[in-house]
Amino acid sequence: MAACSIEDVLAKVERDEAEKLKSITVQKELDLEFDAGNLLALDKNRIDVSDFKQQKKDDFLRSLARDNTQLLINEIWKHPTERVEEVIVVKLPEPTTVLPREKPAPKPRPPTKWEEFAKLKGIQKKKKTNLVWDEVHKEWRRRWGYKRAKDGTKEWLIEVPENADPNEDQFAKRNKEKKERVAKNEFNRLRNIARAQKLKVPGVGLPPASQQSKTELAQAVNIAKISTASVGKFQDSLPKEKAPRNTGKRRKFQPVIGDFADEKQKQLDILKIMDSKKPRLDITKAVNKQMREEDMEAAAKRRKESARKGRRGHMSGRGKGSAPGKGKGKAAKGKGRNPRAKQGKH
Incomplete structure (x- = not known):
């Protein structure tokens, strides 16, 4: 067995590592x-x-993807770099390839009422630190949220104000005020969303006033009536109570699954109207309208003639009765005599 030197072993290891690392x-x-x-x-x-x-498909595609990725990384590191929190990052340029997307780009959020007021008055938002010093616990705590500093809801003792009722529960009062603040913030948030989407903000009931009109009271009663789980369906009506006005009509929609033949016919009628250059004329409706107009004109003409004849007869009757001792009065006396009585005298 041939002896191997340390240099040969190290050279072999370097060659193997070079083959692994391309x-x-x-x-x-x-x-x-x-x-x-x-x-x-x-x-x-x-x-x-x-x-x-010659190669396997997976090995060939893996090798091709590796080379192209390496070229992309080399191109990225040609751009300027900077250090952010002990990490070197690259400032990428603006993209040049327009990529399609499924939905349109989101529109910028419209400013809230406070943001518009701050911009008008020149109020700039100051960034506050998240931690503040709590003098009671002698430690740093969060400014907001759980275990925050100066948390008034965790106090076990509350001083009763001088102008408050001594028998009033201050803890219940504090909880009630907190719930009211949360509800008010939520209402303002929803109102900002409705105003941004240009929707009509719903009413909040009857506003307080020194004198309330009959319409305002009726509106308040209607709001209270429909503020139930059944939207006032099972609410009893008062005696002699009139139905509310200006409540609006519900829109009626066609069923999603229904008579397809009827739907097809409606679509064909719409296309026929759109394709025709001349306006569509309903002959039956036009004839009925013309007949109604003629009947109304004839009736108006008859009323005028009857009124004219009535005025003439009234004037002639007043002329005959103006002289009661002449004319008709003498004739009436002659007609009233008995002709047989005259013959009996002879």
Whole structure:
């Protein structure tokens, strides 16, 4: 057995390590096209069919992906670098390749009411530290949240104010005020969302006023009536209570699954109207409308003629009755005599 020296062993180990660790230099016939902003590399070199057939498909594809990735990494490190928290990072340029996306890009969030007011008044937001010194516990605590500094809800003793009721529960009062603050913040958040989406903010009931009109009281009663789990369906009505006005109508939608023949006919009618250049005329409806107009004109004409005849007859009656001792009065006396009585005298 031939003796091996230490130098030969070390040289063999170096060769084995060099074979395992490939060089960062990769040779390509055509240079790759890079888009460092998108971390994209385009390889336009043709694939050698003989090498693809001689090697295994997985080994060939793995080797090709490794070389292209190495070239992409080399291209990335050509850009300027900086150190951020003991880590070296690369400043990537703006992407040049337009990539498709499923949905449109999100729009910027509209400013809230406070942000608009701060911008108008020039108020700048100051960043506060997360930890503050708590004098009671003599330690650093969070400014907000769990185990925060100066937490008033953890006090076991509360001083009763001078103008407060001595029998009032201050702990219950504190919890109630906290719930009201949370509800108010949530309402303001929802109102900001509705205002940003240009939606109508729902009412919050009847606002307090010194004098309330009948309409406002009716609106308050209606709001209280529908503020139940059944939306007022099983709420009893008061005696002589009128139905609420201006409550709106519910939109009626066609069923999702229904008569397909009817739906097909409606779509065909719409297409027929859209394709026709002349406006569509409903002959039956037009004839009925014309007949109604003629009947209304004839009725109005008859009413005018009857009113004119009534005025003439009224005027002639007043003329005959103006002289009660003449004309018709004498004739009535002559007609009232008995002709037989005159013959009996002779």
